[in-house]
Amino acid sequence: MTAAGTWRFLIDVAKCEDCNNCLLACKDEHVGNHWPGVTLPQPRRGARWMNVVRKERGQYPHVDVAYRPTPCQHCADAPCVAASGGAIARRPDGIVLIDPDKAKGRRDLVESCPYGAIDWNEELSVPQKCTLCAHLLDTGWKEPRCVQSCPTGALKVVRLDDAEAARLATTEGLLPLHPEHGTKPTALYRSLARFEKCFVAGSVAAETNGVVDCVAGANVTLSRGAEVVATATTDAFGDFKLDGLEEGSGRYALAVSGPAGRGIRLEVEVTTSVSLGVVPI
Numbered sequence: 001m002t003a004a005g006t007w008r009f010l011i012d013v014a015k016c017e018d019c020n021n022c023l024l025a026c027k028d029e030h031v032g033n034h035w036p037g038v039t040l041p042q043p044r045r046g047a048r049w050m051n052v053v054r055k056e057r058g059q060y061p062h063v064d065v066a067y068r069p070t071p072c073q074h075c076a077d078a079p080c081v082a083a084s085g086g087a088i089a090r091r092p093d094g095i096v097l098i099d100p101d102k103a104k105g106r107r108d109l110v111e112s113c114p115y116g117a118i119d120w121n122e123e124l125s126v127p128q129k130c131t132l133c134a135h136l137l138d139t140g141w142k143e144p145r146c147v148q149s150c151p152t153g154a155l156k157v158v159r160l161d162d163a164e165a166a167r168l169a170t171t172e173g174l175l176p177l178h179p180e181h182g183t184k185p186t187a188l189y190r191s192l193a194r195f196e197k198c199f200v201a202g203s204v205a206a207e208t209n210g211v212v213d214c215v216a217g218a219n220v221t222l223s224r225g226a227e228v229v230a231t232a233t234t235d236a237f238g239d240f241k242l243d244g245l246e247e248g249s250g251r252y253a254l255a256v257s258g259p260a261g262r263g264i265r266l267e268v269e270v271t272t273s274v275s276l277g278v279v280p281i
Helices: 021-030 080-085 107-112 146-150 162-172
Strands: 006-012 051-059 062-070 088-090 096-098 119-121 126-128 155-160 188-190 196-207 210-216 219-224 229-232 241-244 248-259 263-270 275-280
Touching: 006 162, 006 196, 006 210, 021 051, 021 062, 021 146, 051 196, 062 196, 080 088, 080 107, 096 126, 107 119, 107 126, 146 229, 155 162, 162 188, 196 219, 196 248, 196 263, 219 241, 263 275
Parallel strands: 006 188, 051 275, 196 275
Antiparallel strands: 006 155, 051 062, 088 096, 119 126, 196 210, 196 241, 219 229, 219 248, 248 263
């Protein structure tokens, strides 16, 4: 690592709107263009060096859709590097690059990435992936094309050493993608719970003088035994969402406390995201 640290993606799932500007900018930069020392041209079709994947959660009427930009994670302990026999290397600035000459014919390297970030270029018979636009960063650019084109700020790059990255992750709640792979990915994600966790949601309503209306300001508590797991307050439409729950985590007690002493307690089984519909009190 250089004194300037490692290049790292910062990706905010909550800000991604699936516009695919990042993918199009990547295509614009790499299709038909050979960047010596970095990569051969990207094929026009098929390759997605910045792949935006979708996750739908919940059921009607409480449905949540999130989009996760997923480039090469430029791992500090990259399995593709270990499997390549020198055909893939990690630079001192943290960028992992595939040498197109040494990797010629090495289709096996596609399977070496647990994130599925390596594509196979059939025409050129070479594995390829995101280069973080190293050819641009090396000439003074502050960010790769995908980041430059992102209209919502969902994509950023920073250059930090390990200690600085750890502090940033702690203060801003950033997480790596699939740390269980043991690859030490340098990309960090915000709002990753929207992709990896689940929620319990509902709409609180009450009947007064024969009229049913939503209940704003009701307190909602999700607990297991004596432990309070999550709390929320219903909005102007009576809606609440308790997020960040583990899929398949089992039974919880849900308590709703509204005005005039009204309330309800019920059990909720969490296997995936749950919409309770209207919760009457």
